[in-house]
Amino acid sequence: MFDLSFYRGKRVFVTGHTGFKGSWLCKMLANQGAVVTGYSKEPPTDPSLFDIAGIKQDITSVIGDIRDFISLKKAFDAAQPEIVLHLAAQPIVRDSYKDPVYTYETNVMGTVHILECVRQSNCVRSVLNVTTDKVYLNKEWAWGYRENEELDGFDPYSNSKSCSELVTHSYKNSFFADGRVAISTARAGNVIGGGDFANERIIPDCVRAAIKKEDIIVRNPYSTRPYQHVLEPLYAYLMIAAKQYEDGRFAGYYNVGPDDVDCFQTGALVDLFVSKWGEGLKWFDRSDNGPHEANFLKLDCSKLKTTFDWKPRWNLNEAIEMVVDWSKCWISGGDVRACMDRQIEMFLNQ
Numbered sequence: 001m002f003d004l005s006f007y008r009g010k011r012v013f014v015t016g017h018t019g020f021k022g023s024w025l026c027k028m029l030a031n032q033g034a035v036v037t038g039y040s041k042e043p044p045t046d047p048s049l050f051d052i053a054g055i056k057q058d059i060t061s062v063i064g065d066i067r068d069f070i071s072l073k074k075a076f077d078a079a080q081p082e083i084v085l086h087l088a089a090q091p092i093v094r095d096s097y098k099d100p101v102y103t104y105e106t107n108v109m110g111t112v113h114i115l116e117c118v119r120q121s122n123c124v125r126s127v128l129n130v131t132t133d134k135v136y137l138n139k140e141w142a143w144g145y146r147e148n149e150e151l152d153g154f155d156p157y158s159n160s161k162s163c164s165e166l167v168t169h170s171y172k173n174s175f176f177a178d179g180r181v182a183i184s185t186a187r188a189g190n191v192i193g194g195g196d197f198a199n200e201r202i203i204p205d206c207v208r209a210a211i212k213k214e215d216i217i218v219r220n221p222y223s224t225r226p227y228q229h230v231l232e233p234l235y236a237y238l239m240i241a242a243k244q245y246e247d248g249r250f251a252g253y254y255n256v257g258p259d260d261v262d263c264f265q266t267g268a269l270v271d272l273f274v275s276k277w278g279e280g281l282k283w284f285d286r287s288d289n290g291p292h293e294a295n296f297l298k299l300d301c302s303k304l305k306t307t308f309d310w311k312p313r314w315n316l317n318e319a320i321e322m323v324v325d326w327s328k329c330w331i332s333g334g335d336v337r338a339c340m341d342r343q344i345e346m347f348l349n350q
Contacts, residue, residue, distance in 0.1 A: 002239040002308070004348065008033040011123075013079050015066055015114055016040050016087030017059065020196045021130075023049040025085065025234050027340050030058035037079035039064055039072060040088055049195030052330065053337050066110035069117075076117040083241050084127045086114050089161070093134075094200045096157035097291045107160035108167060115171040118181060126245035127183045128237055129168045133226060133257060133299050134158035135187055144260075144300030147187075147253045155291065165253075172251075182244035182251040188233040189226030189257035189299055192319055194326020194339070196230075202266055206273045207327050209281070216274070216283035221267030224296045226257040229319035231347045232312055239308055250307065257299035262316040272316065276324045313350040 007029055014029070016022040017038025029036050036059040043050045050056070060079070064071040066088040089107050090096060096103040111129060118124045136145040137152035151166065153159040165185055172183045192203045202218070209216040233256045244250040264272075267285070274281045304310050314322070322343050329339045 001310075002235075002242065004028065004032045004235075004238060006242045007238065009035065010083055011035045011079060011081045012037070012083045012085065013076060013081035014038045014085045014087065015110070016089060017055070017061065018043040018048065018050040018063075019087065019091070020049055020193070020198065021191060021230055021234065022087050023053060023055045023195065024193065024230050024340070025087070025237070026055050026059050027053065028231075028234060028238065028344055031341065031344060036060065037062065037075065037081065039066070039075045041065055045197035045199075047197055049197070052195065053340055066113060067105050069113045072113050073117050073120070076114075076121070080121075080123045082123060082125050083245060084114065084118060084124055085237060085241060086111065086127070086129045088114075089130075090157065092198060092200050093155050093157045094291065096155055096160070100156035103156045104160045104163070107157070108163045111164040111167045115168065119171065119175050124181050126241045127181060128241045129164060129183070129185045130233075130237060131161045131165055131185050131187050132158065133187050133189045133255070133297060135162040135165050138297055140296045142296070144257075144298045145255070146300045147255060147303055179248045182248040184240050184244055184251050185253050186233065186237055186240060187253070187255050187299065188236075189228055191230040191233060192227055192323055193230030194323055194330070194343070195336070202269065203273065203323060206270060206277075206283075207323070210277050210279070210327075211331060213279070216270055216281065217286050218267060218270055218283050219287055220295075221265060221270070221285050222295070223266050224263055224298065225266065226263045226298045227269060227316055227319070228258040228262065228312065229314050229322055229347075231344065232256070232258070232314065235313075235347070236304065236310060239310065243308060252303075254304045254307075255299040255301045256304060257301050258312050258316070260298065262312070263298040264316060269316070269320075272320050273323070276320050313347055
């Protein structure tokens, strides 16, 4: 398997570093001795993993808006990165219905801005744009989507990420066809993990209810999603970015998701959480007649598996155990940085 020590001493620019995934990613990179610069708005939640885990002490953190090209370019030029990992996004489906303009500005023009920084630089060798499994035209069929399927997300979030993919394809063909910069996109399924405090997400809703000793409200218990622990896609992102850094022939478009056995209905996922948390926790089904969201969605990750001999390390049972472990550590006032380090080490040594 790929050794993350590749990143020791590498200059890495991470957008969206103050978010849930960005915070875990920065911790992984810092633990390996990478020289990380993060560019993002202030943490999107309160509390936030970025603040709780003290991620700022591990990296150079620049607070700025991905929509502000001048500010982004200044931070980018100061960092002189070799590798760019683009995570900055408005990531919530329901929020995209409330503010579609902001969602498109962030997810589409944000991608244009970071790729324009790369185009105007001479230091970058590898770029990875992180999108989502929701970029595909969802036909609600029973098999997983492959990388050559049609892109056309339904809601503003999913569609804006489809547009981000197309922007990446255009820049790749128009400005980097000479191979001087290797560029890929990674389409990941739903992620769970300790320190996710986002609104409108099922596992954070479960943790909030557990803390308050309230029943969990589940809006769509029969919707099926590819759930995976956050370390799964982050490891894959780092692997793709490193492999294409060394050999541009690895650049492409990759699905990153769990095996079929971990494509769970939401109700079954909550059942698993309740069993791991204990304390008499219960849930009930209450639809709020919210906006359209896909009912069935999963990915075919054969390309990632065959190209890099990759496979998921933690099944959903283990992933939920890690969520509960981190959450109870935080609630009890424990050392969450040490908990993150322990979980990262366990994952890498699986």
